[in-house]
Amino acid sequence: MATALVSSSRQVGRLTNAVRRLYSDVYPKITTHYTIHPRDKDPRWKDISMERVAEETDILIIGGGPAGMAAAIRARQIAEEKGAEVRVTLLEKAAEAGGHILSGACVDPVALNELIPDWKDKGAPVNTPVTSDKFGLLTKSGRIPIPVFPGLPNYNHGNYVVRLGHLVRWMSEQAEAVGAEVWPGCAGAELLYRDDGSLKGVATGDVGISKDGSPKDMFERGMEFHSKVTIFAEGCHGHLTKMVSNKYNLREKSEPQSYGIGLKELWEVKPENHKPGLVEHTIGWPLNKNTYGGSFIYHLNVEEGESPLVAVGFVVGLDYVNPYISPFREFQRFKTHPYVKPMFEGGTRIAYGARALVEGGWQCLPVPVFPGGCLVGDTAGFLNVPRIKGTHNAMKSGMLAAETAVDMVLSGAATHETGATPTEYEEKLKQSYVYKELKQVRNCRPSFHTSLGLYGGVAYSAFSTLVRGKEPWTLSHGGADHSKLKPSKDFQPIEYPKPDGVLTFDLLSSVALTGTNHEADQPAHLTLKDDSVPVKRNLAVFDGPEARFCPAGVYEFVPLETGDGQRLQINAQNCIHCKTCDIKDPSQNINWVVPEGGGGPAYNGM
Amino acid sequence: MSRVLVGVKRVIDYAVKVRVKPDKTGVVTDGVKHSMNPFDEIAVEEAVRMKEKKLASEVIAVSCGPTQAQETLRTALAMGADRAIHVEIAGAEYETLQPLHVAKILAKLSQDEKADIVIVGKQAIDDDSNQTAQMTAAILDWPQGTFASKVEKSDAGLTVTREIDGGLEVIKTKLPAVLSADLRLNEPRYATLPNIMKAKKKPMKKVSAKDLGVDLSPRIKVVSVEDPPVRQAGAIVPDVDTLVAKLKEGGHV
Numbered sequence: 001m002a003t004a005l006v007s008s009s010r011q012v013g014r015l016t017n018a019v020r021r022l023y024s025d026v027y028p029k030i031t032t033h034y035t036i037h038p039r040d041k042d043p044r045w046k047d048i049s050m051e052r053v054a055e056e057t058d059i060l061i062i063g064g065g066p067a068g069m070a071a072a073i074r075a076r077q078i079a080e081e082k083g084a085e086v087r088v089t090l091l092e093k094a095a096e097a098g099g100h101i102l103s104g105a106c107v108d109p110v111a112l113n114e115l116i117p118d119w120k121d122k123g124a125p126v127n128t129p130v131t132s133d134k135f136g137l138l139t140k141s142g143r144i145p146i147p148v149f150p151g152l153p154n155y156n157h158g159n160y161v162v163r164l165g166h167l168v169r170w171m172s173e174q175a176e177a178v179g180a181e182v183w184p185g186c187a188g189a190e191l192l193y194r195d196d197g198s199l200k201g202v203a204t205g206d207v208g209i210s211k212d213g214s215p216k217d218m219f220e221r222g223m224e225f226h227s228k229v230t231i232f233a234e235g236c237h238g239h240l241t242k243m244v245s246n247k248y249n250l251r252e253k254s255e256p257q258s259y260g261i262g263l264k265e266l267w268e269v270k271p272e273n274h275k276p277g278l279v280e281h282t283i284g285w286p287l288n289k290n291t292y293g294g295s296f297i298y299h300l301n302v303e304e305g306e307s308p309l310v311a312v313g314f315v316v317g318l319d320y321v322n323p324y325i326s327p328f329r330e331f332q333r334f335k336t337h338p339y340v341k342p343m344f345e346g347g348t349r350i351a352y353g354a355r356a357l358v359e360g361g362w363q364c365l366p367v368p369v370f371p372g373g374c375l376v377g378d379t380a381g382f383l384n385v386p387r388i389k390g391t392h393n394a395m396k397s398g399m400l401a402a403e404t405a406v407d408m409v410l411s412g413a414a415t416h417e418t419g420a421t422p423t424e425y426e427e428k429l430k431q432s433y434v435y436k437e438l439k440q441v442r443n444c445r446p447s448f449h450t451s452l453g454l455y456g457g458v459a460y461s462a463f464s465t466l467v468r469g470k471e472p473w474t475l476s477h478g479g480a481d482h483s484k485l486k487p488s489k490d491f492q493p494i495e496y497p498k499p500d501g502v503l504t505f506d507l508l509s510s511v512a513l514t515g516t517n518h519e520a521d522q523p524a525h526l527t528l529k530d531d532s533v534p535v536k537r538n539l540a541v542f543d544g545p546e547a548r549f550c551p552a553g554v555y556e557f558v559p560l561e562t563g564d565g566q567r568l569q570i571n572a573q574n575c576i577h578c579k580t581c582d583i584k585d586p587s588q589n590i591n592w593v594v595p596e597g598g599g600g601p602a603y604n605g606m
Numbered sequence: 607m608s609r610v611l612v613g614v615k616r617v618i619d620y621a622v623k624v625r626v627k628p629d630k631t632g633v634v635t636d637g638v639k640h641s642m643n644p645f646d647e648i649a650v651e652e653a654v655r656m657k658e659k660k661l662a663s664e665v666i667a668v669s670c671g672p673t674q675a676q677e678t679l680r681t682a683l684a685m686g687a688d689r690a691i692h693v694e695i696a697g698a699e700y701e702t703l704q705p706l707h708v709a710k711i712l713a714k715l716s717q718d719e720k721a722d723i724v725i726v727g728k729q730a731i732d733d734d735s736n737q738t739a740q741m742t743a744a745i746l747d748w749p750q751g752t753f754a755s756k757v758e759k760s761d762a763g764l765t766v767t768r769e770i771d772g773g774l775e776v777i778k779t780k781l782p783a784v785l786s787a788d789l790r791l792n793e794p795r796y797a798t799l800p801n802i803m804k805a806k807k808k809p810m811k812k813v814s815a816k817d818l819g820v821d822l823s824p825r826i827k828v829v830s831v832e833d834p835p836v837r838q839a840g841a842i843v844p845d846v847d848t849l850v851a852k853l854k855e856g857g858h859v
Binding site: 053055095096099165166169183186204207208217218220222223268305307350512513515516517596602604605 | 619620621622623625628629636637638639641793794795796798799800802803
């Protein structure tokens with residue numbers, strides 16, 4: 001009797017092992033990151049010391065974009081005015097300030113004027129005042145011009161075309177000049193909490209973990225920063241912001257955030273095609289009426305002897321429904337339009353990049369404060385979609401957060417022992433143009449969700465602009481972007497034109513231009529909660545949309561080494577930190593976490 | 607115990623796509639991401655390991671270049687170098703800086719600082735010259751162990767394993783000596799934030815080439831810099847005769 005039990009349990013064991021082997025043959029292990037496979041249960045980490053060095057700072061800022069830099073500068077400005085000692089520490093994951101910045105960008109200088117009124121004397125790289133605005137609806141072969149006049153959100157008189165990466169780099173120098181500590185190459189990886197649940201600070205990422213998740217000889221723990229106030233300025237869809245929003249239920253009363261993916265190229269064009277100060281936008285072709293998106297073409301002023309420069313880009317709303325859409329290939333296709341193509345004839349593409357942008361606006365704003373810190377910039381979601389501008393709101397919110405934070409530090413309301421909530425920051429936001437603007441334009445983006453698509457959206461937006469957003473209702477986005485994707489069986493694959501290598505390009509040569517790289521021997525930072533879902537669901541139901549929406553070729557479905565079927569291959573080294581996968585994965589199985597600091601794209605003035 | 611002088615160079619990051627300037631005088635460097643030459647990282651790592659093994663008493667990092675070269679020196683300090691010397695060379699002089707100049711500078715500094723070992727990366731990834739270590743050794747009249755993939759202490763000096771075309775060559779040198787680091791010498795450690803913060807406090811001296819009595823006038827002039835030719839499409843040929851005919855046609859044989 002006992003033998004029978006033993007042998008049957010052995011058989012069960014053998015069966016379980018066989019199933020597990022079969023399962024892992026069919027669904028090979030992909031994710032090795034410690035956020036999915038904790039190290040405290042991992043025998044390879046048994047003897048490794050996990051102690052961390054800790055530093056105390058007064059104000060900790062995560063992310064060195066316009067919001068983060070503005071916060072750092074403002075905090076130190078106030079400290080100097082008051083003759084007070086306030087330590088401000090900023091962590092930025094890019095190897096150099098501005099390295100991960102990507103934006104159009106047509107900037108409203110209102111915030112910069114307030115932050116550093118003498119920016120021109122100080123050499124800010126803001127050299128291209130907008131001279132004219134053009135807007136048009138592209139059809140397959142033509143263009144219907146749509147007039148832009150004062151009062152419309154896309155009227156840009158008084159604004160500047162900038163290379164935002166260069167502006168951020170300049171802001172970094174200004175921040176250091178007023179005594180802020182800026183640490184590039186440092187990735188904020190882990191949130192630290194006090195016993196009462198308030199945020200104590202952030203720890204930077206560990207380095208020296210091998211691809212299989214085991215410690216290498218040169219393994220080193222990250223370091224902890226304990227702060228009185230922590231400001232999250234990670235840009236659109238920050239990964240720490242994601243964690244903090246869950247922890248403190250910041251999104252309880254908000255609609256799920258809605259996003260777009262923006263792809264951009266910099267072109268040296270022939271002088272006759274260069275019109276510095278021209279800001280041009282299009283909607284329509286190559287997107288159909290039910291897919292939100294459009295293009296921008298901004299002409300930059302250049303120095304004597306430099307080649308004429310044009311920034312061109314394309315945005316696709318990530319609430320698109322057709323899983324066969326490839327935003328990258330839509331962008332390439334857009335350039336072949338007869339109205340657009342001549343501009344780039346005889347030109348050379350010198351840069352490429354992509355980044356998700358936040359489009360949800362008012363309805364999707366989270367509560368921006370919590371015990372121990374707050375959210376600023378695009379990570380909170382302050383981009384004004386009809387104006388196609390977010391930088392001014394990002395900077396203003398950074399400044400308001402800094403004012404509140406310094407107040408709290410100097411008054412003793414925020415200490416290392418108590419995680420006070422910067423409620424004053426939320427109040428200031430509500431009084432400022434940031435919230436006023438967002439409220440005014442709140443119905444524009446959602447008005448594109450009807451069956452009238454693009455046309456309904458444009459018509460309604462015109463109406464809403466006319467009544468200055470005073471209509472008494474607030475339209476809904478109707479759900480998260482990832483839930484909008486429909487199964488591939490309802491669609492046909494899209495026949496995109498082949499790249500010609502002169503005007504249009506293939507994905508991999510584009511990725512090479514981003515200068516992106518990551519230490520190869522580290523766990524993939526595109527983590528999957530369940531390694532079997534990409535093939536079981538994403539491929540089966542949606543025909544693997546991640547291979548299409550990633551602008552860097554990170555996701556590839558390749559044949560299995562043994563047997564039939566495919567597996568997902570994650571080329572983590574290609575990642576350009578755009579966050580689109582985390583946003584659009586229909587199974588919400590991909591969790592983007594930060595790789596070793598210093599990795600990622602090396603954008604130069606994007 | 608030896609004093610080790612490590613030469614480090616700030617170069618365009620190896621993952622960045624390099625672009626030729628429209629006027630063909632060089633490549634675009636403005637705003638482009640730079641980092642420490644990867645072979646120099648290996649050299650710094652080796653020097654720091656020597657210190658950890660008590661074979662060296664002090665590691666001095668040296669870099670020739672504009673103000674930004676200090677960032678590269680800070681990385682070396684963060685990896686474990688004790689102090690740094692920035693030989694400030696900027697503008698036109700920096701554009702025409704050549705291995706011979708750097709070798710003379712390193713030679714003078716080695717004498718001033720009484721170094722026993724000079725170690726540099728085998729070559730810089732921007733000019734691929736592979737000359738600095740050799741020239742430095744010649745100027746100092748010191749033995750050289752180049753393309754080192756292993757360096758061990760021996761009674762009389764050093765035993766250096768060199769990576770050469772045919773395989774590995776093991777040589778013995780007396781001290782003082784000049785070494786150049788090859789890829790497999792070691793795997794450099796990370797410059798982590800706590801060490802970067804400590805590095806800010808380590809001493810960094812600034813000198814000029816003139817102070818060292820080195821004349822920076824170029825011996826070589828760059829005439830033009832161009833993109834490599836675009837790869838032409840190939841053609842499939844049906845048989846060997848056609849192949850030979852095509853090769854003769856193209857003047858390849």
